[in-house]
Amino acid sequence: MEDLNKKKFSLTSFFLQWEWMLVILFILVNIVNINLSPYYFTFGGLRDATMTFLDKAFIVFPMVLIMILRDIDISVASIVALASVLMGYLYSLGVPMELAVVICLATGALCGFINGLLIVKFKELSAVIVTLSTMIIYRGIAYIILEDQSVGSFPEWFGFFGWGYFYGIPFILIAFVILAVVFSLLLHQTTFGRRIYAIGNNPTATRFSGVQVDKMKLIVFTLAGLMSAVTALFLTSRMGSTRPNVATGYELDVIAMVVLGGISTAGGKGRMLGAVIAVFLIGFLRYGLGLINMPAQVLMIIIGLLLVIAVMVPNLKPKAKAKTKASKSPSHQAAG
Amino acid sequence: MSEYVLELKGITKTFPGVTALDHVQFQLKPGEIHALMGENGAGKSTFIKVITGVHQPDAGTIFLNGQEVEIRNPKEAKARGIAAIYQHVTCYPDLSVTENIFMGHEKVQKGTKRIRWKEMHEEANLLLKELGAKFDSKATMGTLSVAEQQIVEIAKALSTNAKIIIMDEPTAALTRNESEELYRITEKLRDHGTSIIFISHRFEDMYRLASKVTVFRDAKYIGTWGISEISNENLIVAMVGREIKQLFPKLEAKIGEEVLRVESLGRTGFFADISFYLRKGEILGLTGLVGAGRSEVCQALFGIAPADKGRIFINGKETRIADPLDAMKQGIGYLPEDRQQQGLILSWGIDKNITLPALARLSNKGWVNRKKETELASNLSKKVNVKTPSIFNLVSSLSGGNQQKVAVAKLLTSDLNIIILDEPTKGVDVGAKSAIYEIISGLARQGYAIIMVSSEMPEVLGMSDRILVMREGRQTAELEKSSATQEAILEAAMSNKNDSVIDEAAG
Numbered sequence: 094m095e096d097l098n099k100k101k102f103s104l105t106s107f108f109l110q111w112e113w114m115l116v117i118l119f120i121l122v123n124i125v126n127i128n129l130s131p132y133y134f135t136f137g138g139l140r141d142a143t144m145t146f147l148d149k150a151f152i153v154f155p156m157v158l159i160m161i162l163r164d165i166d167i168s169v170a171s172i173v174a175l176a177s178v179l180m181g182y183l184y185s186l187g188v189p190m191e192l193a194v195v196i197c198l199a200t201g202a203l204c205g206f207i208n209g210l211l212i213v214k215f216k217e218l219s220a221v222i223v224t225l226s227t228m229i230i231y232r233g234i235a236y237i238i239l240e241d242q243s244v245g246s247f248p249e250w251f252g253f254f255g256w257g258y259f260y261g262i263p264f265i266l267i268a269f270v271i272l273a274v275v276f277s278l279l280l281h282q283t284t285f286g287r288r289i290y291a292i293g294n295n296p297t298a299t300r301f302s303g304v305q306v307d308k309m310k311l312i313v314f315t316l317a318g319l320m321s322a323v324t325a326l327f328l329t330s331r332m333g334s335t336r337p338n339v340a341t342g343y344e345l346d347v348i349a350m351v352v353l354g355g356i357s358t359a360g361g362k363g364r365m366l367g368a369v370i371a372v373f374l375i376g377f378l379r380y381g382l383g384l385i386n387m388p389a390q391v392l393m394i395i396i397g398l399l400l401v402i403a404v405m406v407p408n409l410k411p412k413a414k415a416k417t418k419a420s421k422s423p424s425h426q427a428a429g
Numbered sequence: 430m431s432e433y434v435l436e437l438k439g440i441t442k443t444f445p446g447v448t449a450l451d452h453v454q455f456q457l458k459p460g461e462i463h464a465l466m467g468e469n470g471a472g473k474s475t476f477i478k479v480i481t482g483v484h485q486p487d488a489g490t491i492f493l494n495g496q497e498v499e500i501r502n503p504k505e506a507k508a509r510g511i512a513a514i515y516q517h518v519t520c521y522p523d524l525s526v527t528e529n530i531f532m533g534h535e536k537v538q539k540g541t542k543r544i545r546w547k548e549m550h551e552e553a554n555l556l557l558k559e560l561g562a563k564f565d566s567k568a569t570m571g572t573l574s575v576a577e578q579q580i581v582e583i584a585k586a587l588s589t590n591a592k593i594i595i596m597d598e599p600t601a602a603l604t605r606n607e608s609e610e611l612y613r614i615t616e617k618l619r620d621h622g623t624s625i626i627f628i629s630h631r632f633e634d635m636y637r638l639a640s641k642v643t644v645f646r647d648a649k650y651i652g653t654w655g656i657s658e659i660s661n662e663n664l665i666v667a668m669v670g671r672e673i674k675q676l677f678p679k680l681e682a683k684i685g686e687e688v689l690r691v692e693s694l695g696r697t698g699f700f701a702d703i704s705f706y707l708r709k710g711e712i713l714g715l716t717g718l719v720g721a722g723r724s725e726v727c728q729a730l731f732g733i734a735p736a737d738k739g740r741i742f743i744n745g746k747e748t749r750i751a752d753p754l755d756a757m758k759q760g761i762g763y764l765p766e767d768r769q770q771q772g773l774i775l776s777w778g779i780d781k782n783i784t785l786p787a788l789a790r791l792s793n794k795g796w797v798n799r800k801k802e803t804e805l806a807s808n809l810s811k812k813v814n815v816k817t818p819s820i821f822n823l824v825s826s827l828s829g830g831n832q833q834k835v836a837v838a839k840l841l842t843s844d845l846n847i848i849i850l851d852e853p854t855k856g857v858d859v860g861a862k863s864a865i866y867e868i869i870s871g872l873a874r875q876g877y878a879i880i881m882v883s884s885e886m887p888e889v890l891g892m893s894d895r896i897l898v899m900r901e902g903r904q905t906a907e908l909e910k911s912s913a914t915q916e917a918i919l920e921a922a923m924s925n926k927n928d929s930v931i932d933e934a935a936g
Contacts, residue, residue, distance in 0.1 A: 283795045284788040291785055294774045301733070301763065301771050302786040302839065303754040361776065 111355035114406070115370040118399070122374060126381030133381055140263060144255065146376035147265045148327040149340070152347045153354075154276040155317035157368045160351055161280075161293045162313060163360025164212065164220035170343035171231035172204045172321035177328065178235040181244035181335040190248050198322045204231055205318015209311040228344070235337040245334025255331025265327055277365040289313065293361035349396060350375055353403045374399075431495025434459045434624050435480070435511075435593055440489035442475055449475040450486070453650040455643055457593065462615065462625045464639035464656075467668055468858035471645040473628055477595055480626075481513050482506035512586035513595040520578055522571030527553040529570050530585045556584040560614050576607035583614060594618065595626045600634050601856070604718045612637055630858065632661065644668055669860045677866055677891030682873040684894070685709030687745070688760075688846050689878060691730070694739035699725040700902040703739070707847065712869070712879045714893030716886075717922045722902040723882045724766055727849045730880075731763040732756040743847075757786065760846040764836055764853060766882075768829075772836040775825040779817060779835055780806035782824050787842035809838040813868055830861020837868055848872060849880045854888060866892060886915050898922050 126133045133139075152169050159166050180197035184190055204227070211223045257264040280286035291299040292306055300306045324343070329335045354371035356363030375396060382392050435457040442450040450472045457463050467473050478484040480491075482500040490497055493509055500506050520529050527546075530553050536545045553566035562580045564573060570581065579599055586594050596615070600608045615625060615638055627639055635642060636656065644651040644667040651667050659667075687708050695701040700722035707713050715723050729736040732750040741748055743759055750756045756763070765771035773782050783806040784791055791802045803820070810820050813834040817827060824835055833853065840848055853869065854862045869892065873879055883889050889896055896913050898906040898921035906921035 282797060284792045284797055285795060287781070287785075287788055287797060291774060291777075294776055295770070297771050298765075298774055299785070301731075301753055301765050303757040303843075304785070305752065305754055 111406070112364070112367050112370060115354070115367060115374060119370060119374045119377070122378050122381065126377065126384070129381060130384040132384055139377075139380075140261075140266075142380040143266045143269075143376065144263050144331065146372070146379060147263075147269050148255075148324050148331060149343045149346055150269055150350070150372040150376075151272065151320050151324045151327070152317065152343065153350050153368050153372055154272060154365070155313060155320045156347050156351045157276070157354070157356055157363065157365055158280065158289055158313045159220075159317055160348075160356045160358065161289050161360060161363060162310060163293045163296075164310070164314075165348070166205075166208060166224045166314065166317050167221065167344045167348075168204070168208060168224040168228035168231055169317060169321045169324075169347060170340045171228045171235070172201050172318050173325045173328065173340040173343060174337055175204060175231045175235045175238075176201045176322040177325035177335040177339055178239050178244075178337055180325070180329065181247075182238050184247060185244045190251055194251075194326065197325055198319060201322025201325065202315050202319040205315040205321070206311065208318065209314030212314065213307040213310055232337070239335075239337050241337070243334045243336040245332075247330070247333065251330055252333070253330070254327045255329075268327075273365070273369050277369075280365050285309075290361055346375075349400055353399055355403065358404065431492065433457055433492070434494055436492040436495075437480070438490050438492075440476070440479060440486045440491075442479060442484055442486050448648050450479070451648045452489070453645060453648070455650075456653070457624050457626060459624055460619055460622045461641060462619050462627055462639045464635040464642040465626055465628045465645070466630075466635065466642055466664070467645035467651075468860060471668075472648040473645055474597070476645065477513060477597060477626075477628070480506065480593075480595065481511060507589055507591075510590055510592035511595070512589060512591035512593070513597065514579065514582045514586060514599055515597045520570050520581065522569070524570055525566065526557070526564070526568050526570060526573075526581050526584075527566045529581055530556065530566070530588050532585070534589060552588070553584065556587055557581075559587075560584060560617075561610070574607070576603050576610065579603075579611065580614065583618070587618075591623065593624050593626070595628070597628045598630065599627075600629060600631060604720070606718075608634070630856075632664075646670055665859060669858075677888075678863065678870055679712075679866070679892055680870050680874055682710040682712075682870075683876075684711050685876065688743065689730075690742040690745075692740045692742070694726070694729065694736045694741065696725060696729055696734065696736045696738070699734075700729075700899070701738070703899075703904050705897055705904070705907065707878045707880060709846070709876050709878050710873050711894045712873050712881055712892055714889040714896040715880055715882045715899065716884065716889045716896060716918060717899035717905075718884070721899040721922070723899050724851055725902075726899070727763060727851055727880065727882060730756065730849060731761055733763075757843050757845070760844065762840040762843060762845040762848045764840060764848070764850045766851040766855060768832055768836045772839075773824050773832060775823070777824060778821045779810055779815060779824055779827075780820045782835055783809055783820075783838045784842060786839055790842075805842065806838075809841050810835070812841065813838045814864065828858075828861065830857045830864065833857055833861070833865060834868070837865070845877065847878045847880070849882070851882045852884065853881065854883075854885070886918065889918065890915065 156166065156169070176197045179200050180193045183193045183196060208224055208227055211218070211227070212220050215223070253264060255265065259267055280289065288299065288304050288309055291302070291304060292309060296306055324340070328340060332339070350371045351368050352358060353375065354363065354368030356368060378395065379392060382395075433456045435455070437453070437455045439452045439454065440450050441448070441452055453472065453476060455465075455476070465473055465476070475484060479486050480500070482502045482505050485501065491500060492498070498509065500509065500511075521532065527549050531549050536549050537543065538545055550566050557564070557566060557580070560580050560583060562577065564577060570578065573581070583594070599611060603611060615627070619625060627634065629635060639656055641653060642656055642659065642664070643653040644664070646668060647670075685708055687706050689707040691706070692704050694703040703726055705713065715726070717723055725734065728734050730741070730750065732752045732755050735750060741750065748759060750759065750761070753763070769775060774785070780803055784802045787805065788797065791798055791805065807820050810817070815827070815831050815834045815838070817831065824832055827835065837853075850869065854865055857865060869879065869881065881889075881892060890913060893913075894910050896908045896910070896918065897904055898908070898918055900922050906917070908917055
């Protein structure tokens with residue numbers, strides 16, 4: 094009877110988790126890479142590789158929240174561009190860089206807030222359509238600000254975001270790990286995270302349980318804008334200059350990482366850890382294949398295949414379960 | 430030729446871990462309406478799926494007109510003249526009635542494969558006319574009422590020349606008038622020689638229509654009786670396997686001071702001029718036909734769709750209720766009508782469902798306290814007597830009655846004074862109903878003020894201290910328990926004064 098209050102720990106279900114699959118894939122990728130290139134497995138090489146793929150990974154955190162909410166945000170790359178371009182432009186006009194950085198973050202948050210507001214106010218529009226529109230608008234504004242030029246020559250301290258080390262570890266890696274822990278705790282240990290899962294599973298029942306669904310969405314989309322601006326900081330710092338066409342295609346890379354991380358496209362399922370592993374999986378894959386000059390197209394095919402597996406495998410498990418359940422809960426299929 | 434159009438013998442069907450059917454039998458005569466009854470989970474749905482070819486039995490034989498047959502898939506069942514009509518109509522809401530009727534067996538020009546629309550519309554109209562329908566075959570399915578959609582489903586069955594029609598709880602979503610209409614059509618079908626298997630939780634359906642009744646319990650065949658041979662009590666015993674001494678265990682509760690007062694509350698297009706008061710320990714029954722605006726009043730009080738006219742007083746103080754969180758903070762809780770869509774997260778465990786409304790109380794600066802959470806969920810689950818091996822089991826694995834208990838437990842997590850129950854026993858089987866009545870009665874004794882919306886007359890009469898009747902968005906009667914009768918309620922619910930405030934467009 095005591096067992097009633099204790100969750101049973103099952104070894105098989107522990108190892109059947111998607112995250113283990115990702116870890117195995119991650120080890121496989123590294124074994125292949127080591128065999129392909131003698132230059133791969135050097136501390137300096139791996140360390141610096143993280144600098145090139147981690148910038149967009151900051152958007153993965155809020156994207157996990159958004160996709161658990163059963164929504165999506167495809168305007169994130171445009172927010173990166175707009176925030177970055179505005180920051181560069183203001184600096185070129187003589188605004189102090191410190192202030193420009195703050196404005197960059199504020200712009201990102203504002204763009205995300207606008208997305209959230211539109212999604213909450215116009216419920217008949219899906220998040221894809223809303224963020225598709227703002228994706229075009231935000232990128233368009235970036236082009237109006239800078240036309241086809243680029244701005245750069247930022248102060249030296251600004252380079253620290255992209256190129257700085259802290260006790261020999263890239264600053265971007267430290268920032269990523271800290272934020273990964275923060276977002277994991279937020280999602281898995283707080284009422285905020287629990288409510289996000291609830292909304293993703295059943296928004297109506299969640300609202301009827303006294304959760305302010307609209308407010309939650311607004312916060313999460315604003316967070317996505319803010320984190321896009323963080324990406325803008327790191328990206329701009331690493332490149333040393335910015336143009337309106339920066340970060341093109343980032344939204345798809347980010348969504349790919351989230352889906353590969355095991356976050357259900359139907360909402361309500363998945364964990365932060367999976368997405369974090371997926372970031373390194375794709376990043377190292379890209380780095381290793383880059384070392385042996387594998388064409389980018391081949392890389393895309395490999396990532397595509399991984400995604401197909403990612404969306405297929407979790408779908409197979411519930412289906413097998415559903416079959417056994419069908420007897421108990423009639424699904425009212427039309428027989429005629 | 431056999432005496433029976435359909436006969437099943439020794440049908441057994443097991444799923445991993447569950448025996449859904451255990452050597453059940455069933456006999457259907459031509460031109461007979463045969464009621465199939467049993468609690469939820471008794472095996473009725475699986476049985477239907479065996480007949481319609483969705484499931485293959487592990488053992489047993491099926492005879493059609495005396496010939497042993499195998500029904501391997503739904504298409505074969507259709508070809509053999511078997512059709513099923515479900516409680517939740519499975520239609521294509523954006524297509525026309527004709528398209529819905531002929532879905533899957535459209536009339537097609539040979540060779541060119543062009544669809545012969547004119548012919549289809551004509552035949553559809555003919556079928557609809559036969560069934561006494563008042564809408565055209567070109568109407569869009571989604572614009573029809575549930576009752577009208579069911580007529581379309583019946584027309585669909587007839588268009589495939591079905592000789593055996595299975596109706597699975599067809600009256601569950603219908604008003605009294607609509608049910609009458611369905612009875613008439615069903616009898617007409619019977620008179621034309623169609624055999625009908627009728628599944629329903631409503632006894633009145635069975636007494637009104639069926640000539641025979643077969644009862645399943647716990648996946649087993651219990652018996653078949655002529656309708657006049659078996660008493661209501663014996664039928665319930667057959668269904669639940671025990672005697673239900675008191676279906677309505679309403680205990681006297683001490684009625685205290687007024688906690689809620691509503692003055693000419695209204696929401697444009699849905700309801701108007703609703704005024705009532707509610708006291709501590711009191712159960713106020715809110716009844717009327719489906720669509721009379723009862724749920725809308727409740728949802729206004731819970732802040733889901735706030736009222737735009739009138740005043741609400743809680744404990745004597747005038748207040749506004751902006752959203753559900755606001756309502757809960759002011760002590761109002763709501764048990765939604767549709768527990769699967771509005772009440773629960775089916776893919777979650779019992780524990781997390783129960784604590785969802787109380788997360789703020791179970792956390793410290795936003796951090797969820799798992800230990801406190803499990804403790805509360807476990808206590809409340811015991812309190813409402815959810816039958817489950819563990820509180821971490823998924824809600825989807827529970828029966829309807831136990832799911833409803835979990836939904837009730839959610840209300841008890843918060844500090845409430847007023848509980849609104851919207852059709853608390855809808856789709857719950859007889860045994861679990863009585864358990865839910867017991868819980869409700871207990872809540873009133875604890876001092877909760879309760880509004881209970883219900884369409885079921887015996888429930889309203891058995892449980893309420895006072896009864897408010899609504900019709901077409903207005904309140905038409907307020908009856909004391911002592912003076913309330915079925916007739917008085919019905920008259921107030923159906924009287925034909927022409928002052929509806931419900932927008933046609935909105936309804």
